[in-house]
Amino acid sequence: MTIPRLVTITFSHYCEKARWGLERRRLDFVEDGHLPLFHWLPVRRAGGERQVPLLVVGDQLVADSTAILQWADAQPSDGPRLYPDAVADEVLTLEEGFDHDLGPAARRWAYGFILRRREYLMRLSGEGAPAWERRGMGLGFRPVRWLMRRGMRIDEAGIARSRDKLARTFDDVAERLSDGRPYLTGDTFTAADLTFAALAAPTVVPANNGSPFPPVAELPADAQAEIEAYRAHPAGAYALRLYADERGRG
Ligand SMILES: N[C@@H](CCC(=O)N[C@@H](CS)C(=O)NCC(=O)O)C(=O)O
Known part of the structure; x- marks a missing residue:
């Protein structure tokens, strides 16, 4: 194959x-x-x-x-299951909820900062893509930004709605974990946890994201303050714990 x-x-x-x-x-x-x-x-x-x-x-x-x-x-694999049979339906329901609400909200919120300046977008684009695309992105920053802002409705009203959605999702996750369970559906890490952590990553900026983020210290002060607040929230701390404990290869 x-x-x-x-x-x-x-x-x-x-x-x-x-x-x-x-x-x-x-x-x-x-x-x-x-x-x-x-x-x-x-x-x-x-x-x-x-x-x-x-x-x-x-x-x-x-x-x-x-x-x-x-x-x-x-697929046949010796890696841990993502949808263990006993909780598969619950995992999928949680995952679809995060895909629908958290994903677009975190993206719009993050692009609100990243698209302010060419250098932020260039830092984010630093690895893994062909050099000619990077050059093209740098040269065409303004039209690229215009298309992205229009395509994802990245404007003040949209960003404010996304902040509300992020707050609701973080509170729901914290509430679910408040009985002391180690993972969202119980004792095992599943696709629900993975999805929450990956889609929340732009708000908490884990050090070992598969595609590295720019250093938080180089982002604008208002972005840094919001990232610190998301990191301090129990759900944000949970996402960072999942990255620290579960994101290594295998
Ligand atoms: N529901 C989809 C969402 C994927 C998605 O939104 N992808 C974005 C990147 S974050 C994309 O391809 N955007 C470019 C476009 O729509 O042209 C999934 O879970 O894969």
């Missing part, structure tokens, strides 16, 4: 979710990383529609991060 190819936007948190899931299942794959907008061509060439992550397995396409985690879980 040819080695599966994961087409990504290198720093996308949905792509981090897929990458982490494949690594946790100890499956071989190669990452085909790109920058936003530049990803369209490789996605179309592979036969996908437009979004990443997209996993290409021979002539099979697995689109959407949840489908990729489910695919990974079904």
Whole structure:
């Protein structure tokens, strides 16, 4: 079998979710990383529609991060299961909730800061994508920013709504963990925990995210203050613990 190819936007948190899931299942794959907008061509060439992550397995396409985690879980592997049978339905329900609410909210909130200055976006784009895409992104920063802001409705009203959604999600997660359970569905790390941590990562900036974040100290002061507040929230601290304890390879 040819080695599966994961087409990504290198720093996308949905792509981090897929990458982490494949690594946790100890499956071989190669990452085909790109920058936003530049990803369209490789996605179309592979036969996908437009979004990443997209996993290409021979002539099979697995689109959407949840489908990729489910695919990974079904492969023969000695890696830990992502959807243990006893809690599989609960895991999927939690995961879909995070995909729907937390993912877009964390992304819009983070881009609100990152798109302010070319250098922030360039730092975020530092690794894993072809050099010509990086050059193109630097040269075309203003039109790229305009397209991204328009495509993801990154404006003050949208960012404020995203902040509310982040607060609700963090409070729900903290409430669920408040009975002392070590993971969201009980005693075992699952796709629900992985999804929460990966999609919350832009707000808490873990040191070992699969695609490195710029140093927090180099972000604007208002971003640093919000990141500190998310890190101090029990759900933010939980996401950081998952990165520290569970994100290593295998
Ligand atoms: N529900 C999808 C969401 C994926 C998604 O939003 N991908 C974004 C990157 S974070 C994307 O491809 N955006 C580019 C575009 O729509 O052109 C999943 O879980 O995979």
